[in-house]
Amino acid sequence: MEYDIAKLGFGNGTRAPWATDPWASRGRLFAEPTSPTRSEFQRDRDRIIHTTAFRRLKHKTQVFVAHEGDHYRTRLTHTIEVAQIARALARALKLDEDLAEGVALVHDFGHTPFGHTGEEALAELLADAGGFDHNAQSLRIVTKLEQRYAEFDGLNLSWETLEGLVKHNGPLIVEGGEPVPGPILDYNKTHDLWLATHAGLEAQVAAIADDIAYNTHDIDDGLRSGLITLEMLEELPLLARLMAEVRSRYPGLEEPRFIHEIMRRQITEMVEDVIGVAQSNILAVKPQSADDIRHAGQTMACFSDSFVAADRDIKQFLYRHLYRHPDVMRVRAHATRIVRDLFAVFMADPSAMGEKHEYAGIDDLPGERRAQAVRDYLAGMTDTYAIAAHRRLFDDTPELR
Known part of the structure; x- marks a missing residue:
């Protein structure tokens, strides 16, 4: 969809009325003095970057485990790509x-650790202890588990950043919807994040940026691995068209440049489509504040119908040819075993987690609370740390190859 930002009536550098105003934040759970040099959201971003959790993303799987090659995306490189698009x-x-x-x-x-494989394993293991949801775990990390500041646990992020974290995929309280994860409900009792509304538009663009990034880079990584071929991409109308355009404009282009050219064009077309749709929605709704976006009753930043279809086709293609490829499934099975083994050991003998002070007294916790403590420890592991822990505790750690 074409767009023209001039239609919205704002010149370069001007914040729109529907944008979230960093100087009018709803504040933080624990009041802090304002900064003379940074907005509230700049401070949030800086705190996020300096966390242990952010550094750990370097060694967490996206699709391929790290030792399969240095050029595959990790959670960290994926996150940086999402941030650029957002x-x-x-x-x-x-x-x-x-x-x-x-x-x-x-x-x-x-x-x-181990991407969605680890998440699925933990969700199954914790079925009787509240389950596992990675958004809820993200909230626990930034409100409790990161312990860096003298005056509070977590990062004490602004209301708007926390709202965006938990609601970037849409309202959590909807009629007929899934139950809200326990950690989110617990936090919401003390810091109401308006779980029944949409998030601000900044969080919405972060969510769609996530889709754009992984749709593109999972194809790129799949081609790099050889599990996907350029010929296979011909079944996707969007990719087939982009490849035809590149071949026509650059005949005989060597394969690495050819792949990069179609990937960058895919990102550009998806980004411009979202901008066009969001512009159209803004012109229709005529929001005069960020709260008007929250109460609009619809997602404002989304794909057009044609790109919804393209997005669905790409996800189905990746599921069939990459995520469920026998080579990937074999590694996933090994990763699942590592997570299950570690969970069982830590539940039976919490001292196996080490002498960390935050696990003091875990032996006295009832089953559900003990499981939640093990959840926090396991979910925080990187791939490499989980493999090393398994090797320390077991004699037959599988090779994730």
């Missing part, structure tokens, strides 16, 4: 770029 969308729509970037940077903090 910031581009925010700039085009005259939003607060720092808030959009902060939500993008924190959105995967709660992911386990």
Whole structure:
């Protein structure tokens, strides 16, 4: 969809009325003096970048485990790509770029080692103890588990960043919807995040940026691995068209440049489509504040119908040819075993987690609370740490190859 930001009536550098105002934040759970040099959302972004959880993303799986090659995406490189796209969308729509970037940077903090494999294993193991949800775990990390500041646990992020973290995919309280994860409900009792409304537009662009990023880079990584071929991409109308355009404009282009060219064009087309749809929605709704966006009753930053279909086709393609490829499934089975083994050991003998002070007294906790403590420890592990822990505790650690 084409867009023209001039239609929205704002020149370069002007924040739109529907943007979230960093100087009018709803504040933090624990009051702090304002900064003379940074907005509230700049401070949030900076706190997120300096966390242990952010550094750990370097050694957490996206699709391929780290030792399969240095050039595959990790959670960290994925997160950086999401932040870049979110910031581009925010700039085009005259939003607060720092808030959009902060939500993008924190959105995967709660992911386990070994990607969705670890998450699925933990969800099954914790079925009788509240389950596992990576967004809820992200909230626990930034409100409790990061212990860096003298006056509070967590990062004491602003209301708007926390709202974006938990609601970037839409309202959590909806008729007929899934139950809200316990950690989110617990936090919401003391710091109401308006779980029944949409998030601000900055969080919405972070969410769609996530889709754009992984749809593109999972294809790129799949091609790099050889599990996907360029010929296979011909079944996707969007990719088939982009490949035809590149071949026509650059005949004989060597394969690495050819792949990069179609990937960057895919990102560009998806980004411009979202901007066009968001602009159209803004012109229809005529929001005069960020709260008007929250109460609009719809997602404002989304794909057009044609790109919804393209997005669905790509996800189905990746599921069939990459995520469920026998080579990937074999590694996933080994990763699942590692998570299950570690969970069983830590539940039976919490001292196996080490002498960390935060686990003092865990032996006296009832089963559900003990499981939740083990959840926090396991979910925080990187791939490499989980493998090393398994080797320390077991004689037959599987090779994730």
